[in-house]
Amino acid sequence: MKKATFQFVLRRLLQVVPVVLAIAAFNFLLLRLAPGDAADILAGQMGHATVEFTEQLRREFGLDRPLYQQFLIYMGKLLTLDLGMSHLQQTPVIDLIVDRLPATLILMVSAILLAVIVGICIGIAAARRQGRLADNLISVAALLVYATPAFWLGLMLIVLFSIKLDILPSGGMMQIGAGHEGLAHVLDVTWHLILPATTLGLFYVAIYTRLMRASMLEVYGLDFIVTARAKGLSEGVIAWTHAMRNALLPVVTLAGVQIGHLLGGSVLVETVFGWPGLGRLVFDALLQRDLNLLLGILFISSVVVVIANLVVDLVYGLLDPRIVHR
Amino acid sequence: MSAPVLDVRSLSVEFESTLGTVHAVRDLSFSIGEGETLALVGESGSGKSTAAMALLRLIPNPPGRISSGAVLLSGRDLMALSEADLRGVRGREMAMIFQDPMMALNPVYTIERQIGEVLRLHLGLSKSEILAEVVELLRLVGVPAPEERARQYPHNLSGGMRQRVMIAMALACRPRLLIADEPTTALDVTVQAQVLDLIHGLKEKLGMAVLLITHDLGIVAETANRVVVMYAGRKVEEGTVGEIFADPRHPYTRGLLGAAKWEEADGDLLREIPGTVPSPFEMPSGCSFAPRCAEAIPLCRGAMPELKDVAPGRQVRCFLAEGRGHG
Ligand SMILES: Nc1ncnc2c1ncn2[C@@H]1O[C@H](COP(=O)(O)OP(=O)(O)OP(=O)(O)O)[C@@H](O)[C@H]1O
Ligand code: SF4
Ligand SMILES: [Mg+2]
Numbered sequence: 233m234k235k236a237t238f239q240f241v242l243r244r245l246l247q248v249v250p251v252v253l254a255i256a257a258f259n260f261l262l263l264r265l266a267p268g269d270a271a272d273i274l275a276g277q278m279g280h281a282t283v284e285f286t287e288q289l290r291r292e293f294g295l296d297r298p299l300y301q302q303f304l305i306y307m308g309k310l311l312t313l314d315l316g317m318s319h320l321q322q323t324p325v326i327d328l329i330v331d332r333l334p335a336t337l338i339l340m341v342s343a344i345l346l347a348v349i350v351g352i353c354i355g356i357a358a359a360r361r362q363g364r365l366a367d368n369l370i371s372v373a374a375l376l377v378y379a380t381p382a383f384w385l386g387l388m389l390i391v392l393f394s395i396k397l398d399i400l401p402s403g404g405m406m407q408i409g410a411g412h413e414g415l416a417h418v419l420d421v422t423w424h425l426i427l428p429a430t431t432l433g434l435f436y437v438a439i440y441t442r443l444m445r446a447s448m449l450e451v452y453g454l455d456f457i458v459t460a461r462a463k464g465l466s467e468g469v470i471a472w473t474h475a476m477r478n479a480l481l482p483v484v485t486l487a488g489v490q491i492g493h494l495l496g497g498s499v500l501v502e503t504v505f506g507w508p509g510l511g512r513l514v515f516d517a518l519l520q521r522d523l524n525l526l527l528g529i530l531f532i533s534s535v536v537v538v539i540a541n542l543v544v545d546l547v548y549g550l551l552d553p554r555i556v557h558r
Numbered sequence: 559m560s561a562p563v564l565d566v567r568s569l570s571v572e573f574e575s576t577l578g579t580v581h582a583v584r585d586l587s588f589s590i591g592e593g594e595t596l597a598l599v600g601e602s603g604s605g606k607s608t609a610a611m612a613l614l615r616l617i618p619n620p621p622g623r624i625s626s627g628a629v630l631l632s633g634r635d636l637m638a639l640s641e642a643d644l645r646g647v648r649g650r651e652m653a654m655i656f657q658d659p660m661m662a663l664n665p666v667y668t669i670e671r672q673i674g675e676v677l678r679l680h681l682g683l684s685k686s687e688i689l690a691e692v693v694e695l696l697r698l699v700g701v702p703a704p705e706e707r708a709r710q711y712p713h714n715l716s717g718g719m720r721q722r723v724m725i726a727m728a729l730a731c732r733p734r735l736l737i738a739d740e741p742t743t744a745l746d747v748t749v750q751a752q753v754l755d756l757i758h759g760l761k762e763k764l765g766m767a768v769l770l771i772t773h774d775l776g777i778v779a780e781t782a783n784r785v786v787v788m789y790a791g792r793k794v795e796e797g798t799v800g801e802i803f804a805d806p807r808h809p810y811t812r813g814l815l816g817a818a819k820w821e822e823a824d825g826d827l828l829r830e831i832p833g834t835v836p837s838p839f840e841m842p843s844g845c846s847f848a849p850r851c852a853e854a855i856p857l858c859r860g861a862m863p864e865l866k867d868v869a870p871g872r873q874v875r876c877f878l879a880e881g882r883g884h885g
Binding site: 465552 | 648666
């Protein structure tokens, strides 16, 4: 790795630290500010909310100490990834999350890759045919997809591909009881992934298609495209190298910004498709008012988003040398 | 005289716009011989860049269109070539450098990649050959530490260095004709002379023809052999540098020279030709220069003067000049 690149990566990594600290502090405040504390809730849930019992719980959780001490304890625990217990499931929150996180990550990464790759390709195709029939059809299709609610799309896909055509599974992450291993397992998961990833990603395909088209048209107006033509390069090569490389930059930026939204969207899609990820856990935690679990998920999701943004920034640095060398 | 490297015949270029058709270049003819530098001069908007782009058929369509003309490169008409054959000419037999070298280079690719692309495309060089040749080319155009520069990006280089890179890229395949569209306008004054010397030196060394587009008559005097003066899309005068400077026949050429002399005498006081270039949508019916011409006679407003040969290789488009050769 070149020195400038190494420094760039290091700088970005260091920027992550304060962000994560801020999220943790925010999380802590939410925990404190919520009406009634964990002791109240738990005592209520256990059905004997006497003052004495609640006070006892409070001492157990350290809720009777000064706020700053509680904060330090909280941060200390975070460092060891101790997010406390899920009051209802009587399991460490971190275990519940670690159990569900991979499924969500798989879904998210598939959806975003689908959206970015397909969006870029269609966007380039549209830009190269600006104003012609194909371009107009793509614009209309993108607008339709853009306006389609994800849950409705998900249900329609299930009806079409699982129920009517019976070629794709309607839910779950793998075939129950099949016990596939190795490649067969990967294929099985991929098979189950197609519908949820499409449902989650299609909206973003529409967005990136439109953005990529606009970005390509802007790049086509720049001087170095004329240089490329004067060199004797074909329009195809110009589109897929010189123009694309520059036009990608806004798309990558937006993709970075939208990772948080995508995570939010996956909660919904996971519920529709019975995908065993964080989304279902959020749903359960909300229904059962499991505050510790909810905040644990919030914290880990924020960290995931921060790391994803870091990855996006690094990709951006790879695409645009001006960033790295600044 | 041997066949010219470039022979342009009756080239016309139009742009469609909501206001009407702009005739950016009209009936333009000129030729350039081997080892010769032809300067194309004229005020902004006179159609110089449009003419240059049309030579390589790089006019954006829409809105532009080459409406007529032939462009013969060593006898072969580029207007009759297929797109694929034309791409074989671009960058190989006819190369171009532009005004702003920052904008003309792709910001996300290394210098090596951008010069190497031409070598791979036209000469089919391998990866290792490309690196060696890129370094050689950078050395040829006077870029210091070429091995290091080759791996850098345009933003790592100064304006003058970038223009040298553009020149290296243009010369990669030893083209017969180099088109330089205001190659020094965007550069510092001190760097301008270096870049011009470089183009001139390389022209001598490689024996190519050069079409030099410029506003700057000082540059013309130093580097060109012949001059074509354009006004509102048309050629109004042509001659050798000596003829044009010593005996300008067209009032517009005299105006340009007068403006240049004043500029030299007193840097701050820019004397310009009074008036402005007519809007392409409101061309006067007679001579397009008539509204600004101090010497105009009634005839000038009624009819467009023809381009007349006044001596071998010497042409003028002005009613007054037609008789002057004899007197
Ligand atoms: N893409 C375009 N669309 C519409 N009109 C154009 C386009 N390019 C050039 N023109 C018109 O063609 C005419 C000639 O422009 P051109 O750029 O060739 O002039 P120029 O002599 O190179 O001027 P400058 O010295 O400013 O570079 C102008 O009237 C301009 O408005
Ligand atoms: S023809 Fe008339 S108006 Fe035109 S340049 Fe000559 S003298 Fe001036
Ligand atoms: Mg120009």
